[in-house]
Amino acid sequence: MDLPELTAEIRAFAEARDWLPYHSPKNLVMAMSVEMAELLEHFQWLTPEQATAMAHDPVRRVPVEEEMADVLIYMLRLADVLGVDVEAAIRDKMAKNALKYPAP
């Protein structure tokens, strides 16, 4: 599945559970922030070396991938609510970044 298909699936999932009324942009951004912190939590007490090792450990990285997915699921839900094409948004921002941070 590509992003538009995943976005439609995430919407259908929320709709089937009557969650859509909670999915205002403000609430979705808050919920996404909470998932982001759960991702952060995996790394908080690790040295940089331990963090890198943990993130590459096939077992211990599983919850890290799940938190990444949780952030992305809310991001796609927000993009759906706002009608944002995330791939286009990334491309546009990369073009701006290229002007802001010229390559040496």
Add this chain to the structure above:
Amino acid sequence: MDLPELTAEIRAFAEARDWLPYHSPKNLVMAMSVEMAELLEHFQWLTPEQATAMAHDPVRRVPVEEEMADVLIYMLRLADVLGVDVEAAIRDKMAKNALKYPAP
């Protein structure tokens, strides 16, 4: 461009600026959290109605889309560093969510 192409472009962008040494998983997650808060900031003082209206205003939503892109750029960078296929991670998490939250 699809996600693998965007991921490669983001990596090349960082590489050309000698930023790769900073891109440990721990640092990338922190940087992504900061971008997430910049997205949150656009909504903090708005009523739910104002937040929804703002997010659909063609002019005022532009910085919101840019913050969404900033979060995603770091997410794709992190996924690249960790070797995570984000579309597969979302699909797997949706399957888990379906077990955790059965449809009524």
Add this chain to the structure above:
Amino acid sequence: MDLPELTAEIRAFAEARDWLPYHSPKNLVMAMSVEMAELLEHFQWLTPEQATAMAHDPVRRVPVEEEMADVLIYMLRLADVLGVDVEAAIRDKMAKNALKYPAP
């Protein structure tokens, strides 16, 4: 107990558990961010009216107070590590804010 006494107690608590080596400024700020998100989580799906009602409900507010305390405990730990007098820091920032946002 006042803030200096609480700060000393928090340090002694961490010391007795051999946690001090983990309490670098970078790690403490990450840990505090995670506690902040746990505070945020209580409010994410509530309307402003529900959030206000919840926060004043004598039972449901208990975990909110605990998350506030968790943020503050890490803040006092960070202030201790950095040698910051938090009351003085607040006072100085309020003086700056008064210049930045003149009263009408």
Add this chain to the structure above:
Amino acid sequence: MDLPELTAEIRAFAEARDWLPYHSPKNLVMAMSVEMAELLEHFQWLTPEQATAMAHDPVRRVPVEEEMADVLIYMLRLADVLGVDVEAAIRDKMAKNALKYPAP
């Protein structure tokens, strides 16, 4: 000034600028999260050693202290809105932590 005096001053500051209507618990927690991320931002690309050195540099630490104060100002505003005694909340949480994490 002690915390009750600072809390009263922060309330008067907001009142004089007609900000009180924006200070719902939900909004204050969001605003506090944003300030927390601004604190995090100072540390995101630093090694643990650089972060510690920066935080102790008398010049470079000034903005760090200001971000700490910004978080605390919103925390005291939230405590005021909710009628929370923050020193008591910290004390209570420390007592709970002592049960949860017994000293070795």
